Amino acid sequence: MAFQQDIQIGVLGGGQLGRMLLQAAIDFNLELHMLDPDPQAPCHQLASRFTPGALTDYETVLAWGQPFDVITIEIENVNVDALRELERQGKKIYPQPDVIALIQDKRTQKQFYQERGIPTAPFILTENRQEVSEHLHFLPAMHKLGREGYDGRGVQKIGGKADLHKAFDKPGLLEKLIDFEKEIAIIVARSSTGEVKAFPAVEMVFHPEHNLVEYLFAPASLQQHISRKAEEIALKVAQELNIIGLLAVEMFVTHQGDVLVNEVAPRPHNSGHQTIEANYSSQYEQHLRAILGLPLGDTACKLPSAMVNLLGEAGHSGPARYAGLEQVLELSGVHIHLYGKKITKPFRKMGHVTIVDSSPERLREKARFVKDTLKVIA
Amino acid sequence: MAFQQDIQIGVLGGGQLGRMLLQAAIDFNLELHMLDPDPQAPCHQLASRFTPGALTDYETVLAWGQPFDVITIEIENVNVDALRELERQGKKIYPQPDVIALIQDKRTQKQFYQERGIPTAPFILTENRQEVSEHLHFLPAMHKLGREGYDGRGVQKIGGKADLHKAFDKPGLLEKLIDFEKEIAIIVARSSTGEVKAFPAVEMVFHPEHNLVEYLFAPASLQQHISRKAEEIALKVAQELNIIGLLAVEMFVTHQGDVLVNEVAPRPHNSGHQTIEANYSSQYEQHLRAILGLPLGDTACKLPSAMVNLLGEAGHSGPARYAGLEQVLELSGVHIHLYGKKITKPFRKMGHVTIVDSSPERLREKARFVKDTLKVIA
Numbered sequence: 001m002a003f004q005q006d007i008q009i010g011v012l013g014g015g016q017l018g019r020m021l022l023q024a025a026i027d028f029n030l031e032l033h034m035l036d037p038d039p040q041a042p043c044h045q046l047a048s049r050f051t052p053g054a055l056t057d058y059e060t061v062l063a064w065g066q067p068f069d070v071i072t073i074e075i076e077n078v079n080v081d082a083l084r085e086l087e088r089q090g091k092k093i094y095p096q097p098d099v100i101a102l103i104q105d106k107r108t109q110k111q112f113y114q115e116r117g118i119p120t121a122p123f124i125l126t127e128n129r130q131e132v133s134e135h136l137h138f139l140p141a142m143h144k145l146g147r148e149g150y151d152g153r154g155v156q157k158i159g160g161k162a163d164l165h166k167a168f169d170k171p172g173l174l175e176k177l178i179d180f181e182k183e184i185a186i187i188v189a190r191s192s193t194g195e196v197k198a199f200p201a202v203e204m205v206f207h208p209e210h211n212l213v214e215y216l217f218a219p220a221s222l223q224q225h226i227s228r229k230a231e232e233i234a235l236k237v238a239q240e241l242n243i244i245g246l247l248a249v250e251m252f253v254t255h256q257g258d259v260l261v262n263e264v265a266p267r268p269h270n271s272g273h274q275t276i277e278a279n280y281s282s283q284y285e286q287h288l289r290a291i292l293g294l295p296l297g298d299t300a301c302k303l304p305s306a307m308v309n310l311l312g313e314a315g316h317s318g319p320a321r322y323a324g325l326e327q328v329l330e331l332s333g334v335h336i337h338l339y340g341k342k343i344t345k346p347f348r349k350m351g352h353v354t355i356v357d358s359s360p361e362r363l364r365e366k367a368r369f370v371k372d373t374l375k376v377i378a
Numbered sequence: 379m380a381f382q383q384d385i386q387i388g389v390l391g392g393g394q395l396g397r398m399l400l401q402a403a404i405d406f407n408l409e410l411h412m413l414d415p416d417p418q419a420p421c422h423q424l425a426s427r428f429t430p431g432a433l434t435d436y437e438t439v440l441a442w443g444q445p446f447d448v449i450t451i452e453i454e455n456v457n458v459d460a461l462r463e464l465e466r467q468g469k470k471i472y473p474q475p476d477v478i479a480l481i482q483d484k485r486t487q488k489q490f491y492q493e494r495g496i497p498t499a500p501f502i503l504t505e506n507r508q509e510v511s512e513h514l515h516f517l518p519a520m521h522k523l524g525r526e527g528y529d530g531r532g533v534q535k536i537g538g539k540a541d542l543h544k545a546f547d548k549p550g551l552l553e554k555l556i557d558f559e560k561e562i563a564i565i566v567a568r569s570s571t572g573e574v575k576a577f578p579a580v581e582m583v584f585h586p587e588h589n590l591v592e593y594l595f596a597p598a599s600l601q602q603h604i605s606r607k608a609e610e611i612a613l614k615v616a617q618e619l620n621i622i623g624l625l626a627v628e629m630f631v632t633h634q635g636d637v638l639v640n641e642v643a644p645r646p647h648n649s650g651h652q653t654i655e656a657n658y659s660s661q662y663e664q665h666l667r668a669i670l671g672l673p674l675g676d677t678a679c680k681l682p683s684a685m686v687n688l689l690g691e692a693g694h695s696g697p698a699r700y701a702g703l704e705q706v707l708e709l710s711g712v713h714i715h716l717y718g719k720k721i722t723k724p725f726r727k728m729g730h731v732t733i734v735d736s737s738p739e740r741l742r743e744k745a746r747f748v749k750d751t752l753k754v755i756a
Binding site: 003005019023026027028029031045046048280281285289294295297298300302303320322325326329330332333334335336337338339340351356 | 383397401404405406407409423424426658659663667672673675676678680681698700703704707708710711712713714715716717718729734
């Protein structure tokens with residue numbers, strides 16, 4: 001496909017991922033049109049056209065999608081039937097509606113891994129809380145809602161019988177608790193031309209309570225054979241899904257050196273923010289290249305990096321202020337990304353900070369300093 | 379000054395430099411309001427507010443400037459009297475009106491260097507063409523218009539008597555032709571807090587005919603003592619001007635190892651584009667930090683880089699197309715910046731390409747390939 005500047009591109013979702021996608025699109029002089037239910041979403045002032053509306057409503061998505069040549073997503077909780085109809089009308093929907101549908105439900109996602117021989121933690125499908133209680137032998141496990149889990153919601157640890165009340169009373173799955181050594185993610189890009197490239201693995205550090213990524217190091221420090229295995233698995237998932245666009249593959253590395261797929265996201269991902277500063281091509285540029293059939297960019301790291309999510313401070317709700325910003329800006333190699341959300345709430349993703357540094361030790365120190373110093377308060 | 383997200387910032391000019399400044403402002407969640415005479419200027423869709431209007435008109439600038447706390451520029455050909463009045467009203471004008479006024483006229487600029495002991499090529503002020511003809515002994519020389527020269531306009535080489543008809547018949551200066559080994563530039567940032575930092579020197583390669591930068595390498599390959607001398611001179615110019623904001627200092631390095639200031643620009647500069655991909659902080663982020671009194675960023679290079687300007691192809695005028703873009707995107711480490719100008723004209727700056735690569739040899743090869751391959755045509 002020859003590069004057309006006037007191609008009309010629609011994006012479902014106008015959050016921070018869409019905002020960084022917009023930033024990448026400026027350099028290609030591409031206009032992105034976004035749909036998002038929140039009229040104050042991070043893209044609302046920056047999108048070439050911003051439409052407030054429900055992503056999950058068939059008629060809304062179908063009507064909104066009419067003017068576009070290519071439609072993509074920055075969140076997977078969208079109306080797939082409308083996308084199927086838009087695809088039938090001849091529009092390019094990347095990632096494809098069938099891929100989004102499969103990934104939207106963690107149950108079909110897990111079954112897909114099982115069918116395709118992709119290593120993943122053992123699991124049992126459950127229809128309701130009662131069924132969970134019938135599998136005490138399988139505990140400790142994570143109970144995951146099939147649909148609409150996101151950012152730590154829809155996941156509960158069921159350690160034993162005493163935790164059964166926490167189980168969801170809706171279709172879900174019990175997943176064997178993995179005593180993992182590391183959690184990593186690899187973002188794969190697959191172009192409409194069939195070209196495929198993987199970014200180097202990144203290593204996630206989770207907040208002990210809130211089940212949100214607290215900070216992230218890239219590239220992950222892995223033995224070479226583990227790193228190779230993880231990349232092969234991530235590429236295999238993308239190939240088996242036949243996805244066009246980005247696929248973020250989250251994986252566990254066990255103490256035995258096994259690599260198990262946890263879950264995937266068919267879009268730019270929190271674990272790829274640092275590619276803006278730290279890699280030859282960012283995940284956002286890569287996503288645009290992939291869905292437009294342009295050659296994929298070099299995914300290598302320029303330098304090691306760390307990424308700290310800026311979450312709304314507990315106990316603070318209201319217009320956001322950023323305490324400690326100046327101290328953080330004094331550090332070398334720090335880059336601040338604020339998402340333009342006017343209102344902070346506890347644990348809301350308000351921005352992130354990327355740090356690049358040739359020394360992994362300094363990176364860890366700086367990440368810790370940023371986390372301890374920069375607070376989003378009201 | 380504590381970081382205020384709701385600070386109102388006005389920018390005189392809405393061209394490509396303003397566009398990249400806007401891109402940097404997004405990450406700080408800062409809104410920029412631009413004034414530019416061209417209703418289709420590169421910022422017209424991206425600015426938080428875009429006002430079409432003459433930058434050189436007193437009343438226009440004065441009225442436009444009323445809502446802002448801080449006003450900056452992305453082009454120096456602006457009405458300084460209006461800025462002085464806005465400053466008198468209590469607004470922060472960075473760079474300061476007196477600095478802009480001094481730099482607007484190459485004659486006062488040169489006199490300033492002379493008075494402050496800043497090395498620069500010997501020169502003679504001339505009022506008209508007749509006066510140029512009275513200085514045949516001083517030739518070969520460059521004749522420069524005092525005011526309104528920009529991007530290669532307002533400069534003529536006067537090799538000898540036969541070239542006298544090319545001299546400007548307006549106030550200007552004759553500058554001794556410097557048989558330089560290299561032309562370099564150093565961008566200095568000076569914050570409202572007084573903090574000062576210099577980016578590493580970059581080396582410019584000019585198009586033999588059009589007197590526009592053709593490509594650029596960073597960091598410049600200079601002997602250490604030359605590099606140190608150049609940085610000292612650039613910092614001295616910024617300090618003597620007392621400027622707040624960015625100052626791009628273009629310098630000649632002679633075969634004898636002298637470093638002479640050619641001219642300066644009080645704003646982000648074409649010679650700093652590559653800092654977006656290749657340095658820890660970009661010149662655009664640095665400018666924002668400087669005018670907002672935030673700590674200045676680390677100016678060091680992450681990797682060596684080259685920057686190729688994308689100029690409108692000779693013989694092509696009309697809606698722009700970008701031939702060869704896909705081939706260029708196949709190269710590793712290439713980042714395209716299109717400026718969003720719909721219409722191309724011969725030698726119009728339509729975009730640029732940054733290349734980062736750890737090998738200076740590959741950088742030169744890739745820069746050459748980009749220059750030979752990517753053409754802006756109509």
